[in-house]
Amino acid sequence: MKFIIKHEMKGRMRVRLSQKRMTYEQADILQYYLLCNESVKLAKVYDRTCDAVINYTGDRKEVIRLLQEFHYQTVEVPADVLATSGREVNAQYQEKLFNKVVFHYARKWFLPYPLNACYTSVMSLKYIWKGIKCLWARKIEVPVLDATAIGVSVARWDFSTAGSVMFLLGIGEILEEWTHKKSVDDLARTMSLNVSKVWLKTEDQEVLVPASKIKAGDRIVIRMGTVIPFDGDIVDGEAMINQASLTGESVSVRKTVGSYAYAGTVVEEGEITVGVKQVSGNSRFDKIVTMIEESEKLKSGVESKAEHLADRLVPYSLGGTALTYLLTRNVTKALSILMVDFSCALKLSMPISVLSAIREANLYNITVKGGKYLEAVAEADTIVFDKTGTLTKATPTVVDVVPFDGRTPDELLRIAACLEEHFPHSMAKAVVNAAKEKNLDHEEMHSKVEYVVAHGISTTIDDKNVIIGSFHFVFEDEKCTIPEGKQELFDSLPEEYSHLYLAIENQLAGVICIEDPLREEAKTVVAELKKTGFGKIVMMTGDSDRTASAIAKRVGVDEYYSEVLPEDKAAFVEKEKAAGRKVIMIGDGINDSPALSAADVGIAISNGAEIAREIADITVGADDLGQIVTLRRLSNRLMKRIQSNYRFIVGFNSGLIVLGVTGVIQPTTSALLHNTSTLAIGLKSMKNLL
Incomplete structure (x- = not known):
């Protein structure tokens, strides 16, 4: 592929491909191709200009080589990626918005007044009919207010005001629909499968x-x-x-x-x-999109409150209009109240703020499955970390295999990998990867494999019982023994490593020593989380007390619990919730699933067990634990934005009502200022928080 480098700085490159136009599909193929490379951190492809912006790590020559070797025909892209990329949806709504603005002003400036009045009257019927249907259902909500404002304007032959109100309502509808559809599609896409x-x-x-x-x-x-x-x-x-x-x-x-x-x-x-x-x-x-649309999953508490508040305020707006007319007998002053309501801005800005925050979280490789979880993250005061794969690195490594029964280390590693490859856990991946590095290929040589959560694996090989797992599982549950004369070797096993015990026919055959190093950023992340307002940070692990104590001191958590089972983690979360605390649980394994489900917010590490990712409310990337801090700050700022929007809407619109009732401004001006402010606050709510 031929291209030109348009702009470049360290770790970032903007290139223009040598082609006249780019289809949506081509843009998606190129973006998928770039993001599949480990050296590319972020890639954005712009189909209109045939440009690509690439953020990368490592050697720029690697990025140039990638682009040179790229051909649309040779890249295999999953069908779902192309079908659900969202690129076409964005283009459709941009076009809708552009057409709406152009048509409104072209009609206003060039269409003769009689035809303009006729068009406005016809278009007003849609809003009036919505208001009538709402009243028929015995509800006095926002459609009634919109219908009254537009209907009264048309009745007074004030077609300019009626047209402006409908135009701004239409713009608001497009923006809300666009943001909602994009956020739902983004959310559904991240919840879709990624099984390799x-x-x-x-x-x-x-x-x-x-x-x-x-x-x-x-x-x-x-x-x-x-x-x-x-x-x-x-x-x-x-x-x-x-x-x-x-x-x-x-x-x-x-x-x-x-x-x-x-x-x-x-x-x-x-x-x-x-x-x-x-x-x-x-x-x-499609099923996920339907599920999200039909459930209340996306809505946060403040969002729902805003909707209910908006509807509850409608009768007061109508009552205020009627009272003003009765007291002043002035239609213009009464209309000033009717043209200004709190509902539009509340119902538009709140969901856009939440959905925009979900979209922004995606930019940081954070998948949030609903607005209410962002609200819960902001309110949480207790956070519980699993140790392995969470506070420690997601990719532990095998450093030694100690034989106890005469077999070679490679043979023991081969048997262990044969069992462990069936189950998703960071320790299991370490064993499988170590066997792969040594080219220890194996066929399935065992019978049905049974996995005991938080304990280990049991099977038979050549009619012999084989188990692998924790000390508790191998020696206490299964009553395995150490071969005669090997106690001293067992006692000298290095304490700085985690141990997996492999036993055959109830006798220890080997011990796999696994290095489970602490993440470099773990201590900093814990300190930063305390600064953001967490009063209690806890670590829970199935490891020995010796290992847990050392990690807890280095990280700086407030409490730690060792040798815990899955039900212990869930019980702790329930106890904290019963004490009135909002709890976040962070984990990556099958054994974390009960606690993830029990917590107010369950956060899973992206490369952890699939069940953990499915059950969790939020998923963060495996590369940097700092995303937890980013998530907390994003949630806090979202709540501040919502409160700020609320204060502005109430204050500004109250001021417009006062100015209208006192005769300082006309209803047309009130409507223009109200709708313009609603649109402005909607656009402001779409901006990134961080």
């Missing part, structure tokens, strides 16, 4: 293959804690499945052979084999 590999069941074994290779009719195995990647019939096994992403209901559903499994739902318990029915299309995306 699946377990394909063949006649004699299971094979891990790219999801793109699966076709209708294939059978795939889905185990506990894993997202179901495709729609299909369950042909083997049974499981409790969480369907919250589609139905909004968090209660798991039991499904057995013959039941239908939906893409995007999560296996909470059990194991199933699914016969794939559909591998492409936007069915899941």
Whole structure:
């Protein structure tokens, strides 16, 4: 691909591609291609100018090479990415907005007065009919006020005022619809699947293959804690499945052979084999959009209050209009109240503020599944961290394998990787990656694998019982023993590492030592969170007290709890909530899921277990824990913006009513100032908070 570098600074490059025009699809393909490269932090492609802005880390030569090697035809992009990118939606609404403005002023300046009056009268019927329907339903809400203001203006032959009111209401509707649709689509897109590999069941074994290779009719195995990647019939096994992403209901559903499994739902318990029915299309995306639209999930408490307040104020506006007319017998003064209401600005600015904040969070790689969660983050005073993969690095590494039964370290690592690759956890990934680095390939040599949450894995190999997991699971639950003469070796295991214990036939076979280093930013993040108003920061882990104590001191948390089980984390969250505290839980594993669900806000790390991401209300990137601080500041500023908007709307519109009733300004001026301020505050609410 040929291109020109238009502008450049360290870590950032703006290029223009050598083509006359760019389609929406081409822009999406290029953006997907760039973002799939590890050296690219952020990429934006502008289809109108054929430009691309690239923020990158590392060598600029790598970015230039990427662009030189790029061809639209060779990039494989998932169909859902192209279908749901939102680029076409933005273009449509920009065009709607432009056409609305051009048509309004062209009609106002060039259309003869009789025709203009006739057009305004006809268009007013839509608003008047909405008001009548609202009254018919025995409600006195915003449509009644709009209908009255427009109807009275038309009745007084004041077509200019009626036209201006309708124009500004129309602009507001477009802006609200645009922001709402874009935010819902962004949210649905981030909730959509991103499954790269699946377990394909063949006649004699299971094979891990790219999801793109699966076709209708294939059978795939889905185990506990894993997202179901495709729609299909369950042909083997049974499981409790969480369907919250589609139905909004968090209660798991039991499904057995013959039941239908939906893409995007999560296996909470059990194991199933699914016969794939559909591998492409936007069915899941459409289902999520419908679920979001039909639920109250997007609405924050302040947003709902603003809507109710806006509707409650309508009778007072109508009553004030009638009272002013009775006292003054002056239609103009009475109309000054009718032309100014608090409802429009309240109902427009509040949702736009919230939806815009959700959009902005996406820029920082933070996925927020609803406005109410931003409000809860702002109000929270207690935050609970899981340790492994959260306060510590998301990619722990194997540093040693200590044999206890005569097998070689590589053979023990091969067995461990064979078991661990079936279950999503940072420690499991460390074992699998270590085996891959040593080219320790293996076929499925075990029977059915059973995963015990927060404990370990159990199976049989060559008719021998094999388990791998924590000290508690291996030695206390399963009563395994240390081989004779190996106690001294066991006692000398390095304490600075986390340990995974592998036992065969109830005897310790090997210990895998895993380095689980603390994130460099962890201490700073904890300190920054305290500055933002958190009164209590807690760390909870299944690790030993020795390891937990050392990490807690280094990070600076207020409290820590060691050797805890999933139910212990959830119980702690419930206890804090019962004490009147608002609690945030942050975790990345299957064992964190109960606590994530119990908290006021559950935050999952993006590369953690799929069930954690599904259950969580917010997902943050794995690269930087500082996104938690960003999220808190964003939420705090959102609440300040909402309060500021509220004060301005009440103050400014009250001033307009006073000026109108006292005769200082005319109703036309009141309407113009009111609607202009409503539009301005709506546009201001769309600006970034940070």
